[in-house]
Amino acid sequence: MSSYVRTTAATVGIAMISIFALLPFYIMMIMGTYQNEDLFQKIVLIPGNYLLENFKTVADSRFDLVYLNSLIVSIASTVLSVFVSAFAGFAFAKHEFKYKKNIFAGVLLTMMIPGQLGLVAYVIEMRSLGLSGTLVPLILPWMANAFGVFWMTQFIRGAVPTEVLESARMDGCSDIGVFFRIVLAFIFPAITTLSLLVFLWSWNNYLLPLIMINKPELFTIPLGINSLGTAYRTDLAAQILGLTLGTLPVLILFAIGSKSFIRGLTAGSVKG
Template identity: 50%
Template sequence: MRKFTKAGSYLLLGIISLISLTPFYFMVVMSTYKTENIFKGLPLLPSDYIAENVKTVFASNFVQTYGNSLFISAMSMLVCVLVSAMVGYAMTVYQFRFKKLLKSFIMLTMMAPTQIGIIGYMIEMRTMHLTGTLWPMIFLWFANGFGAFWMIQFIGTALPTEIVESARIDGAGELRIFSQMVFPCIKPGILTLCLLIFLWSWNSYLVPLVFVNTEKLNTIPIFIKGLANAYRTDYGAQLTGLVFATVPLLLMFIIGSKNFITGLTAGAVKG
């Protein structure tokens, strides 16, 4: 009976994996086709047009675009996660007035969609003379409501405050406690947030759309959309671009997957 259940589980997992991976398979296979041939039938096997599609993609400043996206996403991720972790630490460990009000305010910022504030943000960036640079696409992530909320929740449940108190008794400063004691304890939360911020920043469309006014500042989503014009879309080239665009995300998942399932706080405090 147990064997039967196990086989059933594997079968179910196999089916779900197949369903999840099929679009990726088609994305890769379709990227080897000429646009006009993609939809003539079901493209199950690769074609021979990949070189032309790659040529189309790389003919339009794709390397710099890729670098821009990498830089934007890496910077956004690093600073956002650091700021969010600090917010989470402060909100969990310190006791101060209006703490609840502040938490509510953080949650409130999550409820306002980006579209509402985009004009104000554009004016802010223009006033700071940052239009025409990559910074507007990075600064947006620095103070991120979701990141702060995520870390508040995570640290609240994963960090035993006894660690902080013990460190203070041993004479450690706040910066040292945060970097050497707290940070390792909240590693899974940090890595998950890293992944999410990187993913959102990488795929962000609206903010780059309004701030990118020259090919030099292009990001991947704007670049890929730009492979279409009003009358004809080069799906083959777009899919090739998407294949390249997926690589960093896949790497991030592969590198981070082990940590997502490891609860580092387990056993942090001996009973």
């Protein structure tokens, strides 16, 4: 088999897989252009004429405020999670201290415990601190991201040469200076990968906002989509349009950072 035939076959195969992967998202976008009752009659493949009405329903629900709340929560969660994870990963990977292995094993152990088990205690804690009914409880859990610490530890351990750090320290650079001036340059792919993952997880988080948020003006995207409709009728078409709008930022971020995301994953898999 010639290289041209192999290339053509691979291209056709990838194209078919891409079509099957994108078809559900395409159908989701098309369903947002139909009236609610039409969705139960057939599978829609061509755009309908009810887009403006559905968009008005979404706009009337203060979807812009919901969007803003999700952006605040997701961006703050991402920034805090990445920097705390990077600092902790740097400490575990390049420093020696007492009980280091035991503490790292404790971090890994928390990854095996479902987060839902601690929800009741977390709600009580937030109420005791007077933070219940705010966006802060949606951000704080990401500062203790066990996966992020593990990810950064493995990446820094393999990607950052110890000799470079020792040379910087001999030149009088402090640990903080070493981290910001040297380590960050080496771990940029890992930062991009973890940032995209944390943003996605925070953006799509439904359970924690459902428990912690009871004010409509503080709803995030999942809660805002779920609230579309009336007390007597669930407007699935408007919800699907809201879901489409809520998916766009994630698609844009992955389109922009896809190369760094893949580079971070492959580097971590080889060097970890």
